[in-house]
Amino acid sequence: MDRSVDAVIIGMGYVGLPLAREASAAGLSVIGFDVNLEVVDGLNHGRSHVDDVADADVAEMLGRGFFATTDAGQMRRARTIVICVPTPLSSDGAPDLGLVRVAIGSVATHLQAGTLVILESTTYPGTTDEEIRPILESGGMTAGKDFYLAFSPERIDPGNPNFGPKNTPKVVGGHTAACTDAAESFYSHFVDKVVRTKGTREAEMAKLLENTYRHINIALVNEVARFCHDLEIDLWDVIAAASTKPFGFEAFRPGPGVGGHCIPIDPNYLSHRVRARLGYPFRFVELAQEINAAMPGYIARRIQDQLNLDGKPLRGSLVMLLGVTYKPNIADTRESPAIPLAKTLLQQGASICFHDPLVKQFSVAGHDISRADDVDQSLAAADICVLLQNHEDYDVEAMAAVARRFFDTRGVTRPTHNVQLL
Ligand SMILES: NC(=O)c1ccc[n+]([C@@H]2O[C@H](COP(=O)([O-])OP(=O)(O)OC[C@H]3O[C@@H](n4cnc5c(N)ncnc54)[C@H](O)[C@@H]3O)[C@@H](O)[C@H]2O)c1
Secondary structure, three states: OOOOEEEEEEOOOOOHHHHHHHHHHOOOOEEEEOOOHHHHHHHHOOOOOOOOOOHHHHHHHHHOOOEEEOOHHHHHHEEEEEEOOOOOEOOOOOEOOHHHHHHHHHHHHHOOOOOEEEEOOOOOOOHHHHHHHHHHHOOOOOEOOOEEEEEOOOOOOOOOOOOOOOOOOEEEEEOOHHHHHHHHHHHHOOOOOEEEOOOHHHHHHHHHHHHHHHHHHHHHHHHHHHHHHHOOOOHHHHHHHHOOOOOOOOOOOOOOOOOOOOOOOHHHHHHHHHHHHHOOOOHHHHHHHHHHHHHHHHHHHHHHHHHHHOOOOOOOOEEEEEOOOOOOOOOOOOOOOHHHHHHHHHHOOOEEEEEOOOOOOEEEOOEEEEEOOOHHHHHHHOOEEEEOOOOOOOOHHHHHHHOOOEEEOOOOOOOOOOEEEO
């Protein structure tokens, strides 16, 4: 049996591709497995579709022997298999492990004795042991005895120039101590620091604690932003002052809502699990969800209030949205709060256009929103311009100076006669 491949990484997305690059750069032989033929073909032709991985990185990986494939049979050759497929929510807001189950099903079909299987996809505590292990053991092998099984949460922060897969400590929790040893040894090839947990549940929970902490703190400042506006207190000034405390305070900033694949989704995995298993709510998360999800509606109301100052109704006014991605300097619009905001504005009869240096096409509820290619002209033509994402390409002060009304939801500018801050 050919077991010459160090790692097969399943899911060549925002998580799997940077991981493959790091492992390949450290000298491991790596194959990327994905069910999307377009992604596989693109990678094999040296094209990256992920912000933090350049085409040149893919070319280097290919030069070192990496290739992408849709052939699950390649998993038989792997000493380690890492699963990085999406874990979304179903239409009723419950965890949807469908893609993980499909991926694990393929792994089980091709599982060889001695292989290390690691799940990286974010999920609720208990998944590795209760959902993954039985599928892998269905062929007669036993985890911890015939093969190794571990969970290691991905902590990637797309667009972060300071922390990447190598210098972000990697948490690993195995089904047995030997499984943790195997996972620690695998990641030690290309991650500076590996942190061991007692087991898989602790590793799964660590990731959810990190994301829930962010979610709740963002909700806290979002709620404070609303009453500070009513009390005529400049919250941005408040945060700047509070941030000077050298201990016990970490600054979070308000915004138009939360987006991306993690913050709006992962805490649901946890609250759903607590409710389904224990029958009681995880109140902090549910409250944070309510507050953060209400922000796009609040932003729409603030837009309406500012148009009102000019005697204009929202219906028929032109609103320009600046930056429609869920975070600055990346091209990802998944779960972006710009989407519910645009939906609300359209429902109220506003005309909208958008600009984003990283996004060519922005569709909301089946409508293609028109893209402002001549930014200065559109800024001047719109009844109000709303900064949703502060991309580094933006000269926000200059944009605000051209606009008739400018609503800065990111606290970049200072209030003036035509500029309001969240
Ligand atoms: N994007 C982030 O910033 C981030 C950060 C931390 C954790 N995570 C977690 O990592 C996991 C992966 O997220 P992502 O952002 O990389 O997703 P992604 O959508 O960018 O990529 C997932 C890839 O998996 C492929 N795929 C789906 N089902 C498959 C299957 N059965 N077999 C093989 N390939 C399959 C898709 O075609 C896609 O290319 C999720 O659980 C997510 O919550 C994401």
